[in-house]
Amino acid sequence: MLKIQKLRVKIEGKEILKGIDLEIDEGEVLALMGPNGSGKSSLANTLIGNSKFEVESGEIMFVGKKINGLKPDERAKLGILMSFQYPVAISGVTVREMLLASLRGRGLTVSALELKKQIAEEGERLHIEGHLLTRSINEGFSGGEKKKLEILQMRILKPKLLILDEVDSGLDIDALALIAKNVDEMAKTGMSVLVITHYQRLLRYLVPDRVVVMKNGVVVDRGGKEIVDKLEKQGYKSYE
Amino acid sequence: MSKQTDNSKLLEDKLYPLGHTDDVEYSFTAEKGLTEGLVRKISSLKEEPKWMLEIRLKAYKKYLEMKMPTWGGDLSSIDFDDIRYYIKPKNQEAKTWADVPEAIKNTFEKIGVPEAERETLAGVKSQYDSEVVYGSLKKSLSEKGVIFLSMDEGLREYPEIVKEHFGKVIPMGDNKMAALNTAVWSGGSFVYVPKNVDVGLPLQAYFRINTERAGQFERTLIIAEEDSKMHYIEGCSAPSFSSASLHAAVVEIYVKKNAKVQYSTVQNWFKNVYNLVTKRAKVMENAEMRWVDGNLGSHLTMKYPSCILAGRKAHGEVLSIAWAGEGQHQDTGAKMIHLAPETTSQIISKSISKNGGRATYRGMVHMVPGTWGSRSKVVCDALILDEKSRSDTYPVNKIQENEVVLEHEATVSRIGEEQLLYLMSRGIKAEEASTMIVNGFMEPVVKEIPLEYAVEMNRLVGLEMEGSVG
Numbered sequence: 001m002l003k004i005q006k007l008r009v010k011i012e013g014k015e016i017l018k019g020i021d022l023e024i025d026e027g028e029v030l031a032l033m034g035p036n037g038s039g040k041s042s043l044a045n046t047l048i049g050n051s052k053f054e055v056e057s058g059e060i061m062f063v064g065k066k067i068n069g070l071k072p073d074e075r076a077k078l079g080i081l082m083s084f085q086y087p088v089a090i091s092g093v094t095v096r097e098m099l100l101a102s103l104r105g106r107g108l109t110v111s112a113l114e115l116k117k118q119i120a121e122e123g124e125r126l127h128i129e130g131h132l133l134t135r136s137i138n139e140g141f142s143g144g145e146k147k148k149l150e151i152l153q154m155r156i157l158k159p160k161l162l163i164l165d166e167v168d169s170g171l172d173i174d175a176l177a178l179i180a181k182n183v184d185e186m187a188k189t190g191m192s193v194l195v196i197t198h199y200q201r202l203l204r205y206l207v208p209d210r211v212v213v214m215k216n217g218v219v220v221d222r223g224g225k226e227i228v229d230k231l232e233k234q235g236y237k238s239y240e
Numbered sequence: 241m242s243k244q245t246d247n248s249k250l251l252e253d254k255l256y257p258l259g260h261t262d263d264v265e266y267s268f269t270a271e272k273g274l275t276e277g278l279v280r281k282i283s284s285l286k287e288e289p290k291w292m293l294e295i296r297l298k299a300y301k302k303y304l305e306m307k308m309p310t311w312g313g314d315l316s317s318i319d320f321d322d323i324r325y326y327i328k329p330k331n332q333e334a335k336t337w338a339d340v341p342e343a344i345k346n347t348f349e350k351i352g353v354p355e356a357e358r359e360t361l362a363g364v365k366s367q368y369d370s371e372v373v374y375g376s377l378k379k380s381l382s383e384k385g386v387i388f389l390s391m392d393e394g395l396r397e398y399p400e401i402v403k404e405h406f407g408k409v410i411p412m413g414d415n416k417m418a419a420l421n422t423a424v425w426s427g428g429s430f431v432y433v434p435k436n437v438d439v440g441l442p443l444q445a446y447f448r449i450n451t452e453r454a455g456q457f458e459r460t461l462i463i464a465e466e467d468s469k470m471h472y473i474e475g476c477s478a479p480s481f482s483s484a485s486l487h488a489a490v491v492e493i494y495v496k497k498n499a500k501v502q503y504s505t506v507q508n509w510f511k512n513v514y515n516l517v518t519k520r521a522k523v524m525e526n527a528e529m530r531w532v533d534g535n536l537g538s539h540l541t542m543k544y545p546s547c548i549l550a551g552r553k554a555h556g557e558v559l560s561i562a563w564a565g566e567g568q569h570q571d572t573g574a575k576m577i578h579l580a581p582e583t584t585s586q587i588i589s590k591s592i593s594k595n596g597g598r599a600t601y602r603g604m605v606h607m608v609p610g611t612w613g614s615r616s617k618v619v620c621d622a623l624i625l626d627e628k629s630r631s632d633t634y635p636v637n638k639i640q641e642n643e644v645v646l647e648h649e650a651t652v653s654r655i656g657e658e659q660l661l662y663l664m665s666r667g668i669k670a671e672e673a674s675t676m677i678v679n680g681f682m683e684p685v686v687k688e689i690p691l692e693y694a695v696e697m698n699r700l701v702g703l704e705m706e707g708s709v710g
Contacts, residue, residue, distance in 0.1 A: 071670070082665060
């Protein structure tokens with residue numbers, strides 16, 4: 001599904017990803033771990049096409065297509081979507097308006113009414129209070145509400161590759177379990193997931209098939225979920 | 241009349257669907273320039289009472305004496321000697337749609353006037369250049385005593401009411417353009433809502449300048465008696481002429497005890513019209529006045545709708561949106577004059593500037609001694625879409641009483657790259673994403689105007705945003 005080769009990325013002239021190789025298969029849940037500043041979020045932002053992150057060299061292939069030069073909307077249309085670490089508020093734009101534009105942009109015929117129903121259902125499933133769904137996106141939302149709204153969007157937009165960028169920050173344990181359950185369900189239908197986190201907590205609920213550890217812009221470890229336990233005991237010290 | 245340079249570009253403006261000229265016959269077209277003789281001529285053509293001629297002549301003198309304002313926008317390129325001050329279409333005001341001349345009818349069809357009338361309006365006035373060419377009012381309302389006439393008819397049929405109220409909220413010497421309007425006014429609406437009457441559906445006036453180098457000086461007087469309620473909407477457009485036109489209107493409103501008036505404007509003049517308008521309401525005890533003002537068109541607009549809060553617990557509101565695109569300066573704002581205790585006011589002003597456009601907020605809140613218990617809130621938000629564009633805020637607060645509350649918030653923002661990325665990362669193209677952000681920014685004001693205008697405003701913004709993001 002996704003294949004990254006020798007990827008070097010800089011931001012404002014400073015190199016932050018120094019040759020990353022990474023692969024994710026269809027339906028696979030890959031956990032990307034590492035301490036703060038290791039380059040995890042930079043990799044996520046590079047994958048969605050955030051123009052602040054400049055690819056110096058290397059290749060990003062998605063479903064057999066090189067996507068290095070594609071804009072964020074083009075990548076989204078191919079099926080790469082990210083749940084943001086810090087979702088922004090947009091005044092006067094509701095989640096329904098955004099999702100409608102997004103689905104119609106893909107050429108799908110969607111009725112506003114049908115979408116409204118779907119949003120209400122997903123909202124209930126994720127325990128999002130109804131009045132939040134008709135407000136401006138993320139305006140006045142708590143940290144947890146924002147994260148749930150991200151997952152709601154993902155459930156409706158149905159990506160092929162879902163990137164969860166620090167979805168666990170600012171969430172209580174119940175919300176965390178709920179989000180993990182909802183993502184897990186989607187993964188079972190063949191969606192690939194890249195879970196970015198520097199805690200182990202989330203991975204107890206959303207069990208990864210493989211784990212990759214990054215530090216200072218390079219991959220320092222790869223393996224199965226036993227790495228999560230190792231990190232729990234030893235922390236990132238073992239990679240020093 | 242002005243020395244604008246690149247008009248060919250303006251003429252091809254695909255963003256302006258109302259830019260055609262109609263072939264209309266005129267029974268009187270004044271020579272260019274303003275003289276005392278012309279002021280007399282206008283009055284005599286209209287067969288006005290002598291007192292109105294005297295007001296006009298006095299105002300003409302005032303106009304000559306007064307200086308052009310040196311603040312606000314650049315007025316130096318208006319050549320007042322190159323304007324036709326009075327142009328009268330041949331047809332009398334039609335009372336049925338069938339009687340409206342074909343050419344004019346087509347334009348209004350394009351604007352959607354009769355359509356809107358059938359569905360959502362209580363009455364309509366349409367003004368071409370200097371005169372009202374079509375008018376109607378639902379029978380149920382005229383039976384309740386509601387009056388909706390052109391100002392000229394109003395003067396003919398209700399001279400006493402006009403005499404009592406004309407020029408009292410906006411005296412002729414208020415500013416040079418108000419003096420000019422008082423001297424040469426023609427057309428506009430005269431609205432009278434009797435005590436306890438709720439007009440329900442809005443009354444609408446549509447103003448169009450159809451002649452090159454024409455000035456339009458309509459005069460509107462609205463009187464809402466005690467416990468009455470009404471909503472008045474005006475729309476404006478003009479053909480795509482290569483030379484500039486001048487629109488200098490005066491609107492005076494009386495909102496009597498417990499009455500509620502909303503006055504909504506969607507101004508979409510062609511981009512070489514100078515739009516210099518004075519609008520003011522006198523709001524009595526426990527009454528409410530609300531101005532909703534959308535300024536999309538014109539070369540320069542200077543307009544500051546005002547409320548004089550003269551009775552206890554009177555409430556005034558201004559909600560405005562200004563769009564300043566290439567070659568445009570929107571110098572707009574609001575004035576709230578608190579004269580009585582426990583009066584409240586709110587100003588929400590939003591502006592968007594793009595492609596070198598300039599948006600200025602200029603506002604005033606004045607609370608005189610003895611206005612204890614009064615509150616005012618001012619919110620100015622500016623969105624600047626590129627490096628070439630500009631936004632300024634000039635708020636003036638004059639508070640002469642201690643027991644009052646005044647809040648002021650101002651923000652200036654650019655379309656956040658993060659917001660753009662967020663929407664794009666959901667699969668929305670850059671252009672559409674920016675349009676969504678801009679429309680979202682405008683939403684608090686747009687939602688207050690009638691739906692068909694709101695749709696039109698969003699559509700115009702969409703067109704303006706086309707090709708704006710690389």
